[in-house]
Amino acid sequence: MALQPFTVHRGVAAPLLRINVDTDAIIPSREMKRVSKQGLAAGLFAIWRYTEPGGREPDLNFVLNKPQYRNASILLSGANFGCGSSREHAVWALNEFGIRAIIAPSFGRIFYHNCTRNGILPIELEAAVVHYLAEAIQAAPQQNKLLVDLPNQQVSVAELKFSFTIEATPKRMLVEGLDPIAMTLEMTEQINAFELQHRQRMPWL
């Protein structure tokens, strides 16, 4: 299915400055028993977002529950964000909650690719830059919105701009909102030819 394209996004950023934010923290297993991609946002960050395990009473100390970060669509976080379980439910939950981009020094690789296949932009920037961005927005997050420009690979706040790198494939998928399966199926002939020769070489497969 084609995705919502990602080009330029301006939004409220929320700092969740911890390292190793794992996908169990993004969505615990008990919140992912659904067979569809919908209805998962309520379980997003459940262990931190609510006062009681399994409950729905907001913990007002958690960043996304603070009024100044209302409608946050960009997360700022520490290294190795999205490590752990491959659960794409984590990305579906973020998506449904309204998160469009995540800025961190590094990402768990499975999570990174799950993001790019669901229209969420993972941006890798040095820890010092992430901290700088967090400080730059801190005084008035609703006013000091971050601008994320994917075609030009830049994040900016006020007059300051930071460049980021992203590989060509995920960038193209995000900017054009492409369906990766349709892209691959354009190579059906090559796959067929490979498969034939591969199975002759390894007849036990």
Next chain:
Amino acid sequence: MPRTLYDKLWDAHLVEDRADGSALIYIDRHIVHEVTSPQAFAGLRAAGRTPWRTDTTLATPDHNVSTLPAERRGGYAALPDAQSRIQLEALDANCGEFNLPEYRLDDPRQGIVHIIGPESGAVLPGMTVVCGDSHTSTNGALGCYACGIGTSEVEHVLATQTLVAKKMRNMRVQVDGQLGPGVSPKDLILAIIGKIGTAGGTGHAIEFSGPVLREMSMEGRMTVCNMAIEAGARVGLVAVDQTTIDYVEGRDHAPRGDDWQRAATYWRTLYSDPDAHFDRTVALQGEEIAPHVSWGTSPEMVLPISGRVPAVESGRDATERNSIAAALDYMGLQAGTPLTEIPIDRVFIGSCTNARIEDLRAAAAVVAGRKKAASVRQALVVPGSGRVKQQAEAEGLDQVFLDAGFEWREPGCSMCLAMNADRLAAGERCASTSNRNFEGRQGAGGRTHLASPQMAAAAGIAGHLVDVRPMLAAC
């Protein structure tokens, strides 16, 4: 040009390099379970697509199944949780609709995805193996290119038999010497993660090599490769040797006759050439590795059992100090406390890391003739598959556990991720043979101490974390 094992596997499955730097890789085996597949099947259906092949896929339910014998005997109707039931029924319906082989819940071959693959011979050396589960790296123990994928990729592999990938860098973890008595493959991988960190292998395929790996059983190698993902690497690998070939021979899906000879000849080429280039090498000495346990909320927060809970000040920068402080707070621990003084409430012996027959034998050897500490509320033993369970029962291990006051359950992922009813209550502390000590992983508010099967069993007997080695000497 000399190649690494990973290079060889990559080259053998490369359909095409794409102009944009990615590549299309052919997938030989796709293992599917109930939690990460329903949205992929829905996607196929919505786009009017069908699986590229049906004979490369094998499905089984594991994450969300009950491990209680009574509930298993009653079939889906006996499951108290409607959402879990719907997820399990969806897997059966999807496999039926798309004609995919499945080891259903009542099949004796059912079990944890990463255990039944090698066990049934559905996973063979030299294959590319994917599954919508990060611990798919386990299969790399057979000399496979095996990695965990997300649900969008599950749908992609079903529809195209390929994965869009970018070649990773090569990393080698060389382990010289030998492991001491009472020191297991689990302790080795925990020590490796402690050394390189949970992002230490990011972007790399890690090959585990050296005398310790050569002497290690296949099941031990699976435990090591299983947690490559906890070191940040999607892929863990061990070169094929005679131990690998002997393990595979005669399994359900293993080749026979001429095919066996051809396959075995090819598999013997699956090692890194002597001069192959590794982007990074890390070395450990087997004799220096003690039994390890985790103290915090990330698998890199591990220490030898002789250690003490670290102080916040030991963090290298502000972010790390914050993480240590948060971990100490969540775990309810004081800096400086000897690890052996940490009391436990529950024991979990199971998971794709440590629920194979050798794991159960190792735990049973510690438990035999002893009793669970009265202060320990529950000690769960959950075999990794129907066949592991049968084998253990044939050896009388179930009785050893039961006699000691441990519980003997039906196969599934169970308390590793607490998706079913097997979970910790808030504040409870568990010695667990699983792979992740994340906040809430084993139940909201639960506190996990990762350990080997021997160490978890010993903690269940002692009532606190303890060095198993003196207990083994007394056996």
